[in-house]
Amino acid sequence: MDTFLAQFLSGLATGGIYASLALALVMVHQATRLVNFAQGELAMFSTYIAWSLVQAGLPYWPAFALTLAISFAAGIAIDRIVLRPVRGSSALPMVVVFIGLLVILNSVAGWIYSYTVRPFPSPFPSEPLFGQHYISSHDLGAIGVTLAMLVAIYAFFRFTPLGLAMRAAAQNPESARLVGIRVGWMRALGWGLACAIGAAAGMMVAPIVFLDPNMMSGVLLYAFAAALIGGIDNPFGAVFGGFFVGVLENLLGAYVIGQELKLTVALAVIIAVLVVKPSGLFGRTLVRRV
């Protein structure tokens, strides 16, 4: 029973990371109707920036905050510089840009930092908190960081005028322009937020999977599965899906299929969702009267 609980809680911790990255995917999807294949590599690159800042002597939390800010700005810059020229064309050029970003970021990270696997610091103490032995401090801390971020994002979209403007721009760009919203900038902001969320996910997962240019490929796959389970247009669904996939993967890995085959869980989930319920568990069922 103790092992089960430990596995379950550790699943929640990685699930929180999947949830964050899935949320980043949903945010870009709402602005572009496309899945950003480069989201994982963006998060990886952000994590390297954090690593550089820590190496340069910055304490962990200032480095964390600075990384979020840099990633936010970089996300906006990528949208304005790389994506704006192809926006409005068909889906294919955008997807090519996403894949291009993926390959370039991966190669540039390997070129600058080499493909050596490095340890990444955790801000949380190494012995378990509160004298219990079910969950490590880092796992507990990662859950805390994820939840704090989710609450902040929710409050931003739900209660601020800027959040409302972003929702309007994603939902109905033409009407948004007609009430004076600068839709292009709202999309850029969405990219910035997605990159900042991804950066947090990267920094939380790096102490577990270690830092290397390919660290996010598996995580991104789980995030895809999470976003699909929840319904790609539903932020809450994505978060639920993240925790669900994390726990499922951990329990199956511990009791059923073994650690080596864990990644197939993500693929199986993706295929199962697409076959059985493509809109996901919480996919939008919008009531509309004409």
Next chain:
Amino acid sequence: MSAELLRVEGLQAWYGATQVLHGLDFDVAAGSVTALLGANGAGKTTTLRALCGMVKTRGAVAYDGRRIDGCATEDIVRLGIAHVPDGRGTFLDLTTEENLRLGGITRGGKRALGPDMERMYGYFPRLKERRAQQAGTLSGGEQQMLAIARALMLKPRLLLLDEPSFGLAPKVVAGIFEILRAINRDEGVAILLVEQNAAMALELADHAYLVETGRIAIRGEAARLRNDEAVRRSYLGY
């Protein structure tokens, strides 16, 4: 009262390679109601879209003495031109209240908009009852009211209205036109109205233009057009 708020000269517009407007001249006096009449496909909706920079245009559009042709839609709106588009442009997944807040989003947050929101609920009490409801679940008439109220939240000096009667029962249409008259009188906002329902439009309007295949065919005071033989036979149906 008779100062020109909007002056349009030689307005041409294209959808892709197809030219839809072939040089329109018209103007809208401050505080007045001006109607653009015409059959389906005459270019009325395109005219409104052209004014807001939503299609490719040529020609001069001056608002309050300032050229706005070639400006971005959101910048034109921010000058005080509100547009209720074809199809109403409602944010269907958001609530009634969120739709209204979006209408005034360039003017500030919840607190700044409070009194205006109450004023809109005064014009349209039905919207107040439905304030927390998802806008997509409103009836057609309620959605039209919401679209007008949302546009007024901008505090515009010019309101562009595209077919407010579309798809609504005559009784509902009459109610909406009644409120439009009150809004024009009380808010001092000029209205440029596009309508297929010529009889209703001419009753509300001070001036009217008849658009035929992308050109102005007849212009004049609404009262005169009501009695014009050709207009009566083709558009009023008696």
